[in-house]
Amino acid sequence: MPSTQINHSDPRVIRTRQLIVEAFDHLLHKRDFHSITVSDISKQATINRATFYAHFTDKYALIDRFLSSTFMDFVYRRVDPNAEFSEETMKNLVISLCEYHEASNKRCMKNYDTVASLVEKNVKNQLEDFILQLMVKDCTDTDQETLEIAANMLTWSIYGTTYRWNLKRKPVLPEDFAVKILPILKGYIE
Numbered sequence: 001m002p003s004t005q006i007n008h009s010d011p012r013v014i015r016t017r018q019l020i021v022e023a024f025d026h027l028l029h030k031r032d033f034h035s036i037t038v039s040d041i042s043k044q045a046t047i048n049r050a051t052f053y054a055h056f057t058d059k060y061a062l063i064d065r066f067l068s069s070t071f072m073d074f075v076y077r078r079v080d081p082n083a084e085f086s087e088e089t090m091k092n093l094v095i096s097l098c099e100y101h102e103a104s105n106k107r108c109m110k111n112y113d114t115v116a117s118l119v120e121k122n123v124k125n126q127l128e129d130f131i132l133q134l135m136v137k138d139c140t141d142t143d144q145e146t147l148e149i150a151a152n153m154l155t156w157s158i159y160g161t162t163y164r165w166n167l168k169r170k171p172v173l174p175e176d177f178a179v180k181i182l183p184i185l186k187g188y189i190e
Helices: 011-030 038-045 049-055 059-068 071-078 087-107 112-138 144-167 174-188
Strands: none
Touching (some): 011 038, 011 059, 011 087, 038 059, 059 087, 059 112, 071 087, 087 112, 087 144, 087 174, 112 144
16 A cells, blocks of 8 residues: 655655556556556566555556546647637647557557546536636636536546547547547637
């Protein structure tokens, strides 16, 4: 179990955590997530299991950090947190989700669909919070509950369609896909 006494700014702690993540990344390129054990990760990282558990509760906490911690980086590359809630913003959100799924799929070459379900809730929560933040700023005439419902619906729509796009092996470019589904999503703007 993670110790509350770990100093997360200590360079040794940062380096050990990085070793664990790199070892996990290496193993994910070779094997299915479910066949990877904490022992495998520890051995690859040249640490003992106790050290692993000092940083992560289990491999599920590691995969969650591994994939969802970079999620908002994909969003911020395309959408400024202070952007206006507009068609262009929604288009860029769709593109950023496509890029996230695509990159995560490459990182987890064996069964991304299995791994994605493990981090889906965390990613959706981050996306919903981001969308709600944009909506609250721009939709001042709408009550909070309605905005929360709209943000939830938009989140599930964008996440679900981009996840499906990735499973279908990206039949069109992210930009073209965003343009294709934008008319369906436009109702959330109005």
